[in-house]
Amino acid sequence: MACIGCELKEQVSQMDVDTLVQEQLSFETDLAMEEVRDQRLQICHQCEQLNQHTCGRCGCFVRFRASLKQKSCPDRKW
Numbered sequence: 001m002a003c004i005g006c007e008l009k010e011q012v013s014q015m016d017v018d019t020l021v022q023e024q025l026s027f028e029t030d031l032a033m034e035e036v037r038d039q040r041l042q043i044c045h046q047c048e049q050l051n052q053h054t055c056g057r058c059g060c061f062v063r064f065r066a067s068l069k070q071k072s073c074p075d076r077k078w
Contacts, residue, residue: 028067
Protein backbone atom coordinates (compact mmCIF):
# COMPACT_ATOMS: atom_id res chain seq x y z
CA MET A 1 0.00 0.00 0.00
CA ALA A 2 1.39 3.40 -0.92
CA CYS A 3 0.34 6.39 1.11
CA ILE A 4 -1.52 8.79 -1.17
CA GLY A 5 -0.14 11.84 0.63
CA CYS A 6 3.52 10.91 0.85
CA GLU A 7 4.00 7.92 -1.47
CA LEU A 8 5.67 5.84 1.26
CA LYS A 9 5.41 2.14 0.55
CA GLU A 10 5.08 0.72 4.04
CA GLN A 11 2.73 -1.87 5.38
CA VAL A 12 0.79 -0.68 8.39
CA SER A 13 -0.67 -3.33 10.66
CA GLN A 14 -4.24 -3.19 11.91
CA MET A 15 -2.86 -2.67 15.41
CA ASP A 16 -0.82 0.33 14.23
CA VAL A 17 -3.88 1.79 12.51
CA ASP A 18 -6.00 1.26 15.63
CA THR A 19 -3.40 3.05 17.74
CA LEU A 20 -3.09 5.98 15.32
CA VAL A 21 -6.86 6.36 14.97
CA GLN A 22 -7.45 6.19 18.74
CA GLU A 23 -4.77 8.82 19.35
CA GLN A 24 -6.31 11.18 16.80
CA LEU A 25 -9.86 10.57 18.00
CA SER A 26 -8.82 11.53 21.52
CA PHE A 27 -8.49 15.12 20.24
CA GLU A 28 -11.94 15.14 18.62
CA THR A 29 -15.11 16.24 20.38
CA ASP A 30 -17.82 15.75 17.75
CA LEU A 31 -17.89 12.00 17.15
CA ALA A 32 -20.52 9.93 15.39
CA MET A 33 -22.55 7.51 17.45
CA GLU A 34 -21.05 4.03 17.53
CA GLU A 35 -23.84 2.50 15.44
CA VAL A 36 -23.50 5.23 12.79
CA ARG A 37 -19.74 4.67 12.65
CA ASP A 38 -20.27 0.91 12.29
CA GLN A 39 -22.78 1.40 9.45
CA ARG A 40 -20.35 3.69 7.66
CA LEU A 41 -17.50 1.22 8.05
CA GLN A 42 -19.66 -1.58 6.70
CA ILE A 43 -20.22 0.48 3.55
CA CYS A 44 -16.49 1.27 3.33
CA HIS A 45 -15.55 -2.40 3.63
CA GLN A 46 -17.75 -3.21 0.61
CA CYS A 47 -16.33 -0.36 -1.47
CA GLU A 48 -13.98 -1.02 -4.37
CA GLN A 49 -12.00 2.10 -3.38
CA LEU A 50 -10.92 0.61 -0.03
CA ASN A 51 -7.18 -0.10 0.06
CA GLN A 52 -6.62 -2.10 3.26
CA HIS A 53 -7.17 0.61 5.89
CA THR A 54 -7.39 3.68 3.67
CA CYS A 55 -9.82 5.24 1.24
CA GLY A 56 -8.55 5.19 -2.33
CA ARG A 57 -10.38 8.44 -3.11
CA CYS A 58 -9.11 10.69 -0.30
CA GLY A 59 -6.33 8.72 1.41
CA CYS A 60 -7.83 8.86 4.90
CA PHE A 61 -7.95 6.02 7.38
CA VAL A 62 -11.59 4.99 6.90
CA ARG A 63 -12.04 4.23 10.60
CA PHE A 64 -11.06 7.78 11.50
CA ARG A 65 -13.26 9.46 8.89
CA ALA A 66 -16.25 7.24 9.71
CA SER A 67 -15.91 8.18 13.39
CA LEU A 68 -16.26 11.90 12.81
CA LYS A 69 -19.84 13.14 12.96
CA GLN A 70 -19.57 15.84 10.29
CA LYS A 71 -17.50 13.88 7.76
CA SER A 72 -18.93 12.13 4.74
CA CYS A 73 -17.78 9.64 2.16
CA PRO A 74 -15.89 11.26 -0.75
CA ASP A 75 -17.99 9.03 -3.06
CA ARG A 76 -21.18 10.12 -1.27
CA LYS A 77 -22.02 6.58 -0.19
CA TRP A 78 -22.74 7.75 3.36
